Amino acid sequence: MQDDLSNFLALLLAVQAGVGVVSSPQMAATAFAGIKIGGAVSSHYPPHGNGRTATLDLGYDRVASHNGLAMELSAMLPVFRVPGPQTDPTKNFLRVYFEPGVGYHAGAGLGGYASAKMMFVLFSDRRLKTQGDNVMSPYVELQRRLPFGDWRDGDTRVTFGVMLAVCNHCGLTSDLSVRARPSCTGRASTMC
Numbered sequence: 001m002q003d004d005l006s007n008f009l010a011l012l013l014a015v016q017a018g019v020g021v022v023s024s025p026q027m028a029a030t031a032f033a034g035i036k037i038g039g040a041v042s043s044h045y046p047p048h049g050n051g052r053t054a055t056l057d058l059g060y061d062r063v064a065s066h067n068g069l070a071m072e073l074s075a076m077l078p079v080f081r082v083p084g085p086q087t088d089p090t091k092n093f094l095r096v097y098f099e100p101g102v103g104y105h106a107g108a109g110l111g112g113y114a115s116a117k118m119m120f121v122l123f124s125d126r127r128l129k130t131q132g133d134n135v136m137s138p139y140v141e142l143q144r145r146l147p148f149g150d151w152r153d154g155d156t157r158v159t160f161g162v163m164l165a166v167c168n169h170c171g172l173t174s175d176l177s178v179r180a181r182p183s184c185t186g187r188a189s190t191m192c
Contacts, residue, residue, distance in 0.1 A: 021157075103145070
């Protein structure tokens, strides 16, 4: 059985743009464009532990007819993938992540906020290992931002993007001792 390379990521670089609607005081359109940068915050492999990915979103935000800049820090927690690990690395699969986070919108509008996101990514093991010509993976993200001042305000948006993602088992890791484990000698595994 193949290892799941999408549980957590060593590196994530993405560009994204989206639209949405602010819920209060009046319904109004919102817009967003920016970048997402992420990486592993823990590199412990199963069964010894679970790695985690953290992301930083930076971008231009237009909320309730006011321009601003937004910055958000989130965790990327794997929820499920369909289908499961496959022997053919070129086959696509859908990976879903839950991303709880906190952020700040500078300019008139939200200020500090809590965020809940669901990310739907179309990965393949080949793209996660950055093999071949096409290494970009498309994704859709659904987000609800709740300002700390008044939870009834805030916005809901959908974001579309493409990312370069590198699996944590594929060489970019802060735990270089994994490569020197005696149990990995002579084994053909993506975990070693």
